[in-house]
Amino acid sequence: MPDLTPAYDIHRSYEDNYKEGPFIKGEILPRTLIRKRKFLGFEVNSLLGIPAGPLLNSRWIRAYAALGFDLPVYKTVRTRAMPSHPNPNCMFLKVTGQIKEDDFGRPLVATDDSPSRVDEISITNSFGMPSRDPKIWQEDIEKARGVLGEGQILIVSVVGTPGERDLADDYAKGAAFAKEAGAHVIEINLSCPNVVTKEGSVFTDSLVSSAISKSVKLAIGETPLIIKIGYIADLQCLADMLAANAPHVNGVSGINTLPFAVIGQNGAPALPGEGRRIAGVCGAAIRQCAMAQAARVVALARKEKYDFSVIGVGGVMTTQHIQDYFNLGVDAVMSATGAMWDPWLAYKYWKETNLL
């Protein structure tokens, strides 16, 4: 049986993982670079990356960049320090097959049992988007930039914090800090509670999301801007959101996790504490939704001649899934859960596609 020990130790706290991780066994072999590709105006080794989340700081960026993920995203930061939810933050889920829209609204059951294959792993994650103080993460981003190899770029994910100041201004301030620290590209995580309508997440609201992307773009100028979005079931709503944001952005990344109530075997909420009844679901079971949305975004971008790149995220567990996403016409592919349990994923892809 393959060793399914993740680089992020789900039995330990976020702080332990931040300070001691990643926990990767095995030798990281150097790659021979063959040819460069273009991504957001940069020459890069490959179009593979890790989306915001698993790469907690510059040590994690160093390890995954060395493993061949040439587009690493630094985990979402804020304009102020925020602690993580307590452990557990990640739990395995009992899901057979793919989640479908009909399943939305029904609870999912958490389990301690690890699947025996990477492509069967679905997890819930609930961190509350923790952040160090900007001073600390700015210094660390400078370090992260320094550990990248040739043909690699640092993308930094930023989220606004409701209540601090106008939400769009807070996103813009965080993005400007990240740019100042050395980010090649800024990503804004639009899976943030909509404080204007008090309903849902910002990414479902074209007015609020485009006001944010416009402010951020003004603050970062020429630096490319990616918006990270969640799943939008309604095609018109997705089309409206893209139309409103397209003038301000250079990339659209998705999907983020799917929100579900997560319960234990006894039916009680699996994650302890207030505000954690609903948690994000990621990994194998969200691939169908994620690929369906990636295909819709590609189609809309072609039809409307939008000038942004599309980044496919969600359920990428194997090299075949990477290829399946590229076949949809996306410009880059990223894996969070898959690459946590199989840090050699990019390396295997390179090998299989004869790039090594």
Ligand SMILES: Cc1cc2nc3c(=O)[nH]c(=O)nc-3n(C[C@H](O)[C@H](O)[C@H](O)COP(=O)(O)O)c2cc1C
């Ligand atoms: C441990 C973990 C932490 C995450 N944290 C963030 C985050 O801080 N910001 C964000 O935009 N997405 C976050 N995500 C979501 C991922 O970027 C991604 O959208 C989602 O997990 C789906 O991809 P996957 O199926 O490859 O895991 C996180 C995911 C995981 C697994």
